[in-house]
Amino acid sequence: MSRTLRNRVAVVTGASSGIGMATARLMAREGMKLVLTARREERLRAIAQEIEAAGGGAEIVAGDVADPAMAARLLDAAERRFGGFDVVFANAGYGTERGLLELDADAVRRMFEVNFFSSVDLLRLAAQRLIGAKHRGHLLLCSSALAKFTLPYFGVYAATKAAQAMVARSLRFELEPYGIEVSTVHPITTVTEFFDQAQMQAVRGHSSGTRVPQHAPRLFVQTPERVARAIIRCLKRPTSEVWTSHTVRLSSGLMTAFPWLLDAILRREARRTRTHSKS
Numbered sequence: 664m665s666r667t668l669r670n671r672v673a674v675v676t677g678a679s680s681g682i683g684m685a686t687a688r689l690m691a692r693e694g695m696k697l698v699l700t701a702r703r704e705e706r707l708r709a710i711a712q713e714i715e716a717a718g719g720g721a722e723i724v725a726g727d728v729a730d731p732a733m734a735a736r737l738l739d740a741a742e743r744r745f746g747g748f749d750v751v752f753a754n755a756g757y758g759t760e761r762g763l764l765e766l767d768a769d770a771v772r773r774m775f776e777v778n779f780f781s782s783v784d785l786l787r788l789a790a791q792r793l794i795g796a797k798h799r800g801h802l803l804l805c806s807s808a809l810a811k812f813t814l815p816y817f818g819v820y821a822a823t824k825a826a827q828a829m830v831a832r833s834l835r836f837e838l839e840p841y842g843i844e845v846s847t848v849h850p851i852t853t854v855t856e857f858f859d860q861a862q863m864q865a866v867r868g869h870s871s872g873t874r875v876p877q878h879a880p881r882l883f884v885q886t887p888e889r890v891a892r893a894i895i896r897c898l899k900r901p902t903s904e905v906w907t908s909h910t911v912r913l914s915s916g917l918m919t920a921f922p923w924l925l926d927a928i929l930r931r932e933a934r935r936t937r938t939h940s941k942s
């Protein structure tokens with residue numbers, strides 16, 4: 664049976680752009696109340712005003728998700744303003760298209776801090792509070808298609824996304840007795856500011872002002888709104904994984920079954936990335 668989302672409360676991290684912003688907007692359109700976070704406060708304020716102007720409810724908490732106090736601040740804000748929360752979407756994250764030799768130890772640790780530890784800490788605290796309140800809820804992590812197979816020069820990023828997916832998949836069954844759903848989202852290449860952050864050397868312009876790598880095949884490039892719609896479907900009918908590309912999903916199974924196939928693809932990708940970063 665499809666669940667109604669009206670008046671349910673969602674906490675969304677990384678809501679100042681891309682997938683988080685598109686999902687927050689769509690959640691608001693479904694009648695959900697929102698607590699939004701990211702570092703860029705002005706952006707959050709503008710999105711919250713847009714939601715409130717349309718008759719919705721949105722609270723903002725600006726800051727870095729890697730701040731150990733952030734998880735509690737977010738959930739406290741939801742409890743104070745809306746009396747609790749039903750959904751947490753731990754989405755904030757970033758990647759760099761850098762090989763391991765180009766990343767120092769601090770850069771590797773920082774990526775795990777933001778992508779992995781902050782999202783897992785938020786889910787742990789959210790689960791504890793939901794259980795304490797005897798309240799059902801839905802926890803979602805924004806992982807990646809790269810949780811299932813890596814890409815050259817995205818190895819550390821892929822590791823953070825795989826680590827998230829592993830924890831979430833087991834958590835799903837640890838929380839089943841409490842009626843709390845856990846899902847992971849596995850976007851393919853999505854037109855967001857992610858690739859500005861990833862400091863691409865070779866990029867292809869997009870009308871939105873955001874960029875994706877020139878070497879990404881067009882077939883595997885999507886909008887953040889597409890991901891947002893899939894997340895809404897998952898909230899209405901919970902599933903363990905949210906995918907927006909059947910092709911990539913099936914390919915990831917094939918690449919696991921046939922490692923030589925993955926090697927051939929990764930060798931070609933590594934060459935393409937090197938060629939584009941030189942040009």
Ligand SMILES: NC(=O)c1ccc[n+]([C@@H]2O[C@H](COP(=O)([O-])OP(=O)(O)OC[C@H]3O[C@@H](n4cnc5c(N)ncnc54)[C@H](OP(=O)(O)O)[C@@H]3O)[C@@H](O)[C@H]2O)c1
Nearest residue numbers: 677679680681682701702703727728756852853855856857
């Ligand atoms: N785009 C893709 O192709 C793709 C594919 C697979 C998975 N993903 C995943 O999708 C998620 C969202 O990324 P996106 O594509 O929407 O990229 P994006 O447009 O760059 O959005 C990233 C969001 O995370 C926030 N953020 C990053 N670091 C943060 C920090 N330390 N503290 C607080 N907020 C932080 C950013 O806000 P501020 O800068 O304002 O803090 C922004 O709102 C990420 O987890 C990413 O790994 C993206």
